[in-house]
Amino acid sequence: MENIDWRNLPFGYYPTDYNVRCYGRNGKWGELEVSSSEYISIHMAATTLHYGQEAFEGMKAFRGVDGKVRLFRWQDNARRLRSSADGIMMQEVPDEVFFAAIEKAVRLNARFIPPYGTGASLYIRPLLFGSGPQVGVKPATEYMFLVFVGPVGPYFKEGFRPVTVELVRDYDRAAPRGTGHIKVGGNYAASLRPATRAAKNGYSTVLFLDAKEQKYIDEAGPANFFGIRNNTYITPESHTILPSITNKSIETLAKDAGMKVERRPVPVEELELFEEVGACGTAAIISPIGKIVDTAFGKVYEYGTEAGKNSTMLYKRLKAIQEAEMEDIYGWTTVIEGI
């Protein structure tokens, strides 16, 4: 076992022993290659560098209470990467290649999987990009699929404590008919300026509005948004947000806990009515939001300094399934045997 301070890991890059790579041409994928280098050699005219032909995924492996290592809903990440590839004309990665690369990367770096009970997990970052050269604006004819992993702690330094977020009115993350619904680098590039400004002003993250009318809540910088009131879990329906696998899981858990679930446009004014609000995603799991500051309109929405009871219940159930404290009746987890 590595001598790592597991309980105080930040969410960030952590060097490990190996990464796994694979090249695709003409719709076919080659053999998986294992590398111990953190660098890649890339053509200077690769489409990823010029035209942003790049998509990624974010998922986690957890060490459970029974000592076994589990992936959470990897098939959904594989499907979403294909949807991202389709959206920006990249060669799609089939389930077999996706899983084989992930399993190999996790196995080869098993000594970096955080022990159960530390609150840390192994973050998995699959990456797909156009590696072939083009000078005209066209899709590449060659693609690279790469998976690296690293141990991580909570995304927000507050952990499961309410954070303060800024409602952004002067920037859009994604265009109404653009790429907001897929996980491509360009969306994140567009979020960097408002997110950096918010961080400088002491906010944990930003909350974007819909780009068409600026009337509805879209999502947080790195996570989906939800609000809870009258025993109802409410989360935005929008073409410009990423379909979060965590959010989909929480919707199921909320329903099964006897809550109502609504996925629909969420007008900004509704922020007044919520009893609890939060952000959810692989990195953040559930992050309760204590305060939303609408700087442009000079308005502050407050939800208390403690996590709400429903958010806490949902967080505990999701974490319990991921760490095998609770039976996975949904078939969401996949054990990687023998590590």
Ligand SMILES: Cc1ncc(COP(=O)(O)O)c(C=O)c1O
């Ligand atoms: C913009 C954005 N929204 C939502 C999410 C949450 O998605 P998931 O729950 O699948 O991790 C993420 C990241 O993972 C994200 O980057």
